[in-house]
Amino acid sequence: MTPGTPRPERRGEPLSREIIVRAAVRLLDDAGESGLTFRTLAERLATGPGAIYWHISGKGELLGAASEAVIAGAISAGSAGARPPEAVRTLALGVFDAIDAHPWLGTQLAVNPLRPPMLRFFESIGRQVRALGVAPSAEFTAASALLNYILGVAGQNAANARAVSPTTKRAEFLATTSAAWAELDPDEYPFTRSAADRLRDHDDRAEFLAGLDLVLAGITARLAPPP
């Protein structure tokens, strides 16, 4: 299945920050956060660990650069011209889908947000909040609430991805969790227990959007003027 030695990440070209970051993203995708080490990365780049330090200051910058490389593409993808409620959904889905494709990104965003690309994301959210007609005094609160909700989901998805082996399918994971919840004491956990059934055919993406719509509805109801 997994080849012992993946294809080399460069052929002849000199090392560069860009090549290192691209290789780091691939390594993270293949092996998860714990799989990204300077030694393994150097091996894939056919060099020694010290070479990486000429281009990147350390592990923190490496992880940050990998996150930024992935998120930058995801955010700029779908921001073209859409209007308030739908534009927020498109923006948020961009982040959601990027995390779905790169689970390690969820941890990074949840725990280390507002680096430059996420600042652009926050900016985009903020503009949409303005377009909804939210008063200046409340727009920061509204944009923050949206961002916090999105980052919360990011962390959850990352946690779920980390809790199971990378090959486990979504449905299998949900079935396991659902079964575990179904065995909770009904006197102590009436709510969670009754949620077990609904969990079995749970659609993460749809659920994410439904929650986002609740936050949007709250913003509209409390902060946006009636039309």
Next chain:
Amino acid sequence: MTPGTPRPERRGEPLSREIIVRAAVRLLDDAGESGLTFRTLAERLATGPGAIYWHISGKGELLGAASEAVIAGAISAGSAGARPPEAVRTLALGVFDAIDAHPWLGTQLAVNPLRPPMLRFFESIGRQVRALGVAPSAEFTAASALLNYILGVAGQNAANARAVSPTTKRAEFLATTSAAWAELDPDEYPFTRSAADRLRDHDDRAEFLAGLDLVLAGITARLAPPP
């Protein structure tokens, strides 16, 4: 300022899981996540690193147990008898204040939620959602949205705490961030730039509650029947 060798964590008593976890919480509070090592912890407990493994299976369990110890007290504290909208605020503030007192907890919750104590938290949130009159088909979505928002804030707070030295005061941090945002290009970042001013006298706790109220308002507006 900081004493070189803090007081020993036990005097005479035998080691136990409880004593180890208590010492781990104190070490995390004193030195942050990167300060918790088996060697340092063993030193504080006046023993060798191997001794800890007799009681705790590894670092993951140690971090999990420390989180549970702190969060368990915070959650059970204020759940007595309050009614829907206010009870959710009390529950959420319990988590918020626990993270404020123990910043490392924010990372743990954002990235590793729904361990037993957080499951109780989710259960409590869920019951309040029911008490609001949300239909069974929507109650999981509503409770999840509240939890995701709370966990998102948890991650943000942890990130902010980690971004600055432990002694930096809140106001100082906000002033720095505000100054940085004020220097953003007004054409590229009109929203974030205008938020810079408001950030200077920003009250985290009040802002957290305001965002929570937006999610609650969305739940009420969209999912709770009119009275």
Next chain:
DNA sequence: ACCTGAACACCGTTCAAGT
């Protein structure tokens, strides 16, 4: 049963030496 601490297999990072 519980503890000890040396030893093992890793890390991230540095740096003299090379090209």
Next chain:
DNA sequence: ACCTGAACACCGTTCAAGT
């Protein structure tokens, strides 16, 4: 200027040996 890879100072974890 850029790369190499051995070496350093750590980790988490294991385990033979003690009590």
